[in-house]
Amino acid sequence: MKKEVLTSGKASFKIEVPYKLIEVGEKGPRPLIIYLHGFGQNIGTFRKQVEGMLKINAFHLFIQGPYPIYERAKERTVDDWGRAWYLYDGTQAQFAKSLELGSEFVQQVVDKILNHIEVTRICIFGYSMGAYLAGFFALSRWMHVNELVMIGGRLKTELFEDREHHYRHLNMLALHGTRDDTVQAEPQEKSVTRLREWGANVSFIELEEGHRLTNAYIDAAKGWLEDGGYLLF
Numbered sequence: 001m002k003k004e005v006l007t008s009g010k011a012s013f014k015i016e017v018p019y020k021l022i023e024v025g026e027k028g029p030r031p032l033i034i035y036l037h038g039f040g041q042n043i044g045t046f047r048k049q050v051e052g053m054l055k056i057n058a059f060h061l062f063i064q065g066p067y068p069i070y071e072r073a074k075e076r077t078v079d080d081w082g083r084a085w086y087l088y089d090g091t092q093a094q095f096a097k098s099l100e101l102g103s104e105f106v107q108q109v110v111d112k113i114l115n116h117i118e119v120t121r122i123c124i125f126g127y128s129m130g131a132y133l134a135g136f137f138a139l140s141r142w143m144h145v146n147e148l149v150m151i152g153g154r155l156k157t158e159l160f161e162d163r164e165h166h167y168r169h170l171n172m173l174a175l176h177g178t179r180d181d182t183v184q185a186e187p188q189e190k191s192v193t194r195l196r197e198w199g200a201n202v203s204f205i206e207l208e209e210g211h212r213l214t215n216a217y218i219d220a221a222k223g224w225l226e227d228g229g230y231l232l233f
Contacts, residue, residue: 017066018043019109021117024233025057031146031230032059032119034110036130038152038213040069040082046127052218053125057231059117063109065130066102085133096159099136106137110144123147123225127213128183132156138170139195147228148172149221152183152211155191168199173224175217177209 020043033056037046043062054060065083086098110122122145126134131153138148139160148170155174174192176185189204196202203224207216226232
């Protein structure tokens with residue numbers, strides 16, 4: 001029997017991804033802080049972990065990762081499943097492609113939000129998997145980011161070696177735990193040194209913590225932003 005493939009291709013599949021914007025302080029222009037959670041988290045669990053950040057006079061934008069993590073145990077509804085920001089199979093080409101797709105998604109949400117609020121500056125705050133994406137977003141969309149906070153991640157500067165750099169306006173805080181066995185501190189320290197060479201104002205701080213996001217990390221990030229001119233209540 002003769003078999004012939006008549007056509008093949010790819011089709012888009014729509015999935016709805018929630019986000020939440022919280023206004024803290026009096027009405028009027030203020031900074032926007034964008035939050036990107038870690039692997040297996042969602043905006044609900046992450047919001048609870050970073051509750052201390054909501055003492056900053058700012059717009060706080062929580063975005064959920066687009067990729068749901070299937071739970072065989074069926075102990076939670078789909079809405080409560082954890083999420084991921086990108087698909088990584090160990091190859092750098094796939095990693096870079098997925099980071100760009102994730103950044104495009106975040107940019108779409110931010111652009112929509114900026115149509116309704118007036119911001120004075122933008123900070124992107126990422127933890128673990130969200131930190132990788134936050135770093136890529138800040139370097140690839142440098143004109144949109146003033147502050148970058150990365151906790152337990154690594155800045156992928158190697159993906160930007162051949163590009164023209166515009167980072168003199170960028171302030172970055174890299175927080176790492178001395179007991180973090182998931183993401184080692186040394187590669188991140190090398191990456192932020194490279195970013196500093198490109199003109200950014202970089203602070204690399206190690207805390208006596210593991211990989212888990214603790215109040216010590218939140219307090220350090222909050223204090224750094226306050227030193228940089230963000231107002232606290």
